[in-house]
Amino acid sequence: MNDAVRVEDISVSFGDSTVLDGVSLRVPSGSITAVIGPSGCGKTTLLRTIAGLEQIRSGRIEIGGVEVASVGADRERRVDVPTERRSFGLVPQEGALFGNMSVAGNVGFGLGPWWRRTPGRAARVSELLEVVGLSEFRGRHPGALSGGQRQRVALARALAPRPAVIGLDEPFSALDAQLRTRLRDHVRDTILAEGASGLLVTHDRGEAMAMADEIVVLMAGRVRQVGSPEEIYLEPVDVEVARMFGEVSELPGDADGDVVRCPAGSLRLRRPARGSGTVLLRPGDLDVVTSPDGSELGRARVLTVRPCGEHIEVRVSLFAADQARRDAEVELLVRAEPEWAGSPGDQIAFRQRRPAHFCPAS
Numbered sequence: 001m002n003d004a005v006r007v008e009d010i011s012v013s014f015g016d017s018t019v020l021d022g023v024s025l026r027v028p029s030g031s032i033t034a035v036i037g038p039s040g041c042g043k044t045t046l047l048r049t050i051a052g053l054e055q056i057r058s059g060r061i062e063i064g065g066v067e068v069a070s071v072g073a074d075r076e077r078r079v080d081v082p083t084e085r086r087s088f089g090l091v092p093q094e095g096a097l098f099g100n101m102s103v104a105g106n107v108g109f110g111l112g113p114w115w116r117r118t119p120g121r122a123a124r125v126s127e128l129l130e131v132v133g134l135s136e137f138r139g140r141h142p143g144a145l146s147g148g149q150r151q152r153v154a155l156a157r158a159l160a161p162r163p164a165v166i167g168l169d170e171p172f173s174a175l176d177a178q179l180r181t182r183l184r185d186h187v188r189d190t191i192l193a194e195g196a197s198g199l200l201v202t203h204d205r206g207e208a209m210a211m212a213d214e215i216v217v218l219m220a221g222r223v224r225q226v227g228s229p230e231e232i233y234l235e236p237v238d239v240e241v242a243r244m245f246g247e248v249s250e251l252p253g254d255a256d257g258d259v260v261r262c263p264a265g266s267l268r269l270r271r272p273a274r275g276s277g278t279v280l281l282r283p284g285d286l287d288v289v290t291s292p293d294g295s296e297l298g299r300a301r302v303l304t305v306r307p308c309g310e311h312i313e314v315r316v317s318l319f320a321a322d323q324a325r326r327d328a329e330v331e332l333l334v335r336a337e338p339e340w341a342g343s344p345g346d347q348i349a350f351r352q353r354r355p356a357h358f359c360p361a362s
């Protein structure tokens with residue numbers, strides 16, 4: 001598959017400070033890649049650099065198979081295609097629409113200045129308003145739209161000139177949770193149906209996991225991990241990435257091939273490993289045993305019970321093997337079926353439901 005975006009080993013600095021340090025990533029054509037990372041890790045800078053709004057100090061960038069930026073090892077700038085000639089449509093944070101133009105005017109602006117009579121301009125604007133479901137709002141001004149509608153106008157404006165790639169910068173951060181969830185699917189479907197690919201930057205793991213085919217974890221200007229949402233959730237490269245992608249229990253362990261010994265017992269591993277390190281358990285990795293059948297790993301005391309719809313999340317405390325060392329108590333998250341009726345203070349048995357993930361000590 002061709003890549004809609006290919007970023008190779010780019011570095012970007014502001015004065016003395018290096019904000020992106022040897023970053024590489026790709027967006028395969030017809031897919032969406034999300035870049036996720038904590039505030040200040042360089043997400044917006046990365047998007048602006050691909051768009052041509054910041055310059056690289058080294059590396060190279062290709063969009064739609066065309067080299068748009070490149071700096072050689074000798075630091076000589078070889079290629080630097082201006083923003084408007086890169087096939088990249090940027091949807092900035094909170095849309096950044098023109099308040100004095102109508103919805104149709106904003107979308108048409110994506111095709112170039114209004115006085116330029118691009119052939120088929122009116123038809124393309126109508127088509128896009130239809131696609132984003134805003135045909136009846138074409139004459140309105142952005143001030144009279146909801147946050148979600150404004151984002152859809154911003155997306156239509158970015159899609160207007162048929163770019164190879166749409167870059168989305170925290171597109172839903174100003175919207176409420178319900179609307180955010182609905183718009184995710186709509187935006188993903190629209191981008192792909194228009195034949196474009198997407199590069200989403202966000203700090204919201206739910207957004208990245210719901211929208212992206214591939215996730216790039218960026219930390220302090222460097223790529224820490226690249227993988228599918230499932231890989232990053234179940235096999236994070238380290239504890240920091242694991243925590244970023246949801247609740248996780250961290251236990252010290254000693255791995256020996258397919259098995260790791262830890263305070264929760266001897267657990268099967270997803271991948272063979274050796275030596276000491278940290279066992280990372282997602283809530284769905286262990287579950288509460290309601291009818292004992294010999295597969296139990298151990299017993300624990302219930303601390304808290306949290307119903308989550310499809311299942312119940314139960315925080316438990318393991319009984320320290322050594323009764324003299326009560327301070328060695330370990331907390332774990334386990335999952336129970338919705339019909340389970342336990343409460344804090346109860347004793348439960350638990351078993352392993354899914355192989356565990358292990359990060360060797362570095």
Ligand SMILES: Nc1ncnc2c1ncn2[C@@H]1O[C@H](COP(=O)(O)OP(=O)(O)OP(=O)(O)O)[C@@H](O)[C@H]1O
Nearest residue numbers: 014015019037038039040041042043044045046203
């Ligand atoms: N034009 C600039 N001049 C100097 N420093 C800048 C400039 N733009 C960004 N920075 C710095 O670069 C770093 C990365 O900023 P960037 O906005 O890319 O991060 P981010 O991951 O998008 O953060 P957030 O999630 O908070 O938006 C920050 O330390 C920021 O202060």
